[in-house]
Amino acid sequence: MKTFEELGIDSKILKAISEIGFENPMPVQEQVIPLLLAENTDIVALAQTGTGKTAAFGLPVIQKIDVSDNYPQALILSPTRELCLQIASDLNDYSKYISGLKILPVYGGSSIESQIRTLKKGVQIIVATPGRLIDLMNRKMVKLDRISTVIMDEADEMLNMGFTESINEILAAIPEERNMLLFSATMPAEIAKIAKNYMSNPKEVVIGSKNEGAENIKHVYYLVHAKDKYLALKRIADYYPNIYGIIFCRTRRETQEIADQLIQDGYNADSLHGELSQAQRDAVMQKFRVKNLQLLVATDVAARGLDVDNLTHVINYGLPDDIETYTHRSGRTGRAGKKGTSIAIIHVKEKGRMRDIEKIIGKKFEKGHIPTGGQICEKQLFNLVDKIEKVKVNEEEIASYLPSIFRKLEWLSNEDLIKRIVSLEFNRLIDYYADASELDIPEDRNTKERGNQRGERTRSKARKAEEGYSRLFINLGKADGFYPSTLIEMINDNVKGHASIGRIDVLPNFSFFEVEEKSARNIIGSLKNINFFGKRVSVEPADKKESSGKREHSDRKGGFGKRDSGGKSSQKRGSFGNEYKSSKSRGRENSKKKRR
Structure with missing residues (x-):
């Protein structure tokens, strides 16, 4: 050298x-x-x-x-x-x-x-x-x-x-x-x-291979039901007491809501997204750089240019639509020769996208198992013991207080004292995880997974929504200039409250997308009859359209087998241009906005 x-x-x-x-x-x-x-x-x-x-x-x-x-x-x-x-x-x-x-x-x-x-x-x-x-x-x-x-x-x-x-x-x-x-x-x-x-x-x-992930980054995925993703995120954060990382979300709304939930649940977290003022962004980034925050919840756009060393983890709260974005996300950990871990919390229908990423970056994702309550408590307890063992004692500062403290605690044995210190710190955590259920989805690679993969390739049958989600039909497709990012911003602009979006399948003349069951009726009503380039929008449950098979069959001939959002998307989900323009004019508009 x-x-x-x-x-x-x-x-x-x-x-x-x-x-x-x-x-x-x-x-x-x-x-x-x-x-x-x-x-x-x-x-x-x-x-x-x-x-x-x-x-x-x-x-x-x-x-x-x-x-x-x-x-x-x-x-x-x-x-x-x-x-x-x-x-x-x-x-x-x-x-x-x-x-x-x-x-x-x-x-x-x-x-x-x-x-x-x-x-x-x-x-x-x-x-x-x-x-x-x-x-x-x-x-x-x-x-x-x-x-x-x-x-x-x-x-x-x-x-x-x-x-x-x-x-x-x-x-x-x-x-x-x-x-x-x-x-x-x-x-x-x-x-x-x-x-x-x-x-x-x-x-x-x-350095390395084109588009290849860094050698010193470990890639891990956790497979859970979509409804359990936040619980899985909390367990991962709890299992790594000294975690210092970025949690990437797809949309500004999801970013803010995940950050709010983490803060409410007692985590040292904050959000970073495009709706914050520059002063707010600077304040959040400064807190994160000096490690006053352990977890930063961010969109990809907001985190660009955030130069922070020593990140232990990057957590993908779902996989991005394009592989280049995943490469940039994971590259924020494991910097300057240090080790890092890139975690993906995914549900069943994201596995195909994960395989695509593996091929491009030349790395295999390890199958992780969501930590149990017992494992988390054990990890946290030993972390506390390690801190107690290594704490710096300032003899001069505390000397005057020690006689009174010794008199107060002299009736306790060493064993009793240790038990009380541990209980003081961990009673809440132990109670919380006492009856915690398993979150992992079991995988039968010889039957279920192969069947799912065949179904992904052939699309010979109508899809079923992820558990806890409803699949909806919308009468807009690629021929209308409609893309995953268009749908997400359309929902953001017209639907009140939080709407968690799952898989999006954009076809030539219409599309299907999944939303949480509790949000489905609200989304159908909110998007009904809005205008998209002179076309009246119609949204309804997908099973009404898929039962006859007529629409889907006709579109298969026009490229139904090509995955648009389920695997790779021609545009980023969560990149917010003006969805009511063609993709070409939308790019020009974005460029003008950047200049201003």
Whole structure:
């Protein structure tokens, strides 16, 4: 293994990073740094979150800056405000001993006037979100004509967030004679398209395999009934007393409700989603970073750019619709060479999607068993004993109180004292789990599961809803510009109260979806006769449509066997564009929103 000095890093930068605690370069740094320092070349680097990408591009970029030229020379694009600030902070740390180097983070949600004032004074490195940078370009307040290095960090996330048009506009304003570095955790087709259009014979650096999950992350799934998912989540949290993790949910509403339930049940948790103000988001993230929170319940969009080390667990409260999202979720644990665990709490109909994820990331999910009440109590008790054993005793501070305490407790034996300490801490937990039932769904791999898998492939019979759920029919399909995300936002906008959504099957001319039985009547009534692009919406119980088999049979010929939301979705569930537009115009609208 080489040292940073052997990679060619300048002595001033070496001094700064050694104070931070950098010892030896990580694999992505060892491959990328020499390329950037030695020659002018374009690079596509595929590496998971937490593998040291910021230093991989940041150290050589800082070293190549001409501090005598008070003009933007390097541009780093990031998908979110949080990541933008994190990158700028890291670069400032790396360049601590380089006099005259100025780095400016440019992002929305902050005063554009103050950013303009700093730009006028002169900066050499700009770290920006695409929307705010476009705004500054339109105001003629930032010039990119001397940019020699462009870096796109988490490029796949930027594309997922609808920044494609903004990125094209930015790159068109930068001289063709420049280096371009594209860092991404996954390699979707859009990334390859950008590389083809804007890069010149890029060298590819791959840490692991394309789209592969990190080696040091263990992937575990728990199979439960949909109605038991929250109980399973609580047991998992209880079984790991020192858990420090993110719980990912599909929608803003589900995120807030799960967080509220956890807080009400005494867990150290909070929520992070798009309906929070920027000040609220900052406050929650700061509490989480300093570990005042153990559990952060978040949507995928809100958690983008949240750079937190030492996460022990990532919990998927159900699997995402696209595999790239799962890769990003799981990559938030097991960072910088540490071990991590990615947990998926799924029900029977999500198993097919889990198998798809396994194939792409090249990792096998372990079958986990929901801890019993006895196992949880034992784990918590030993955690308490461990804390008592390792607690730091300040003799001077407590010395004056000890004689009175000893007199008060002298009638108790050591055994009685230990029993009382344990009981004081754990009576509530022991009582709660005294009659706790099993939550695991037993699996008979030779019969039931094979039958289910055959049914998934052939769809020869009408589906049955998950236990506790009702299956509904809606007269909208892909031909209408209708997608899983459209349905979720339609329900969010029109249905009062919480509505837990299960499987969604989007077909060419109509669709089926599952909701909790208690919400079914409310959803049918709330969506009845609303207008979707001039088409009156109709929702009714699916069994009325499936009993005759006529509609379903006719659509099978048109691609019924293709799984849209049940396995992979063409759009993310829970990404909130305007569902009443076509998918193409919806992308443009999202891009405009990002710029503002």
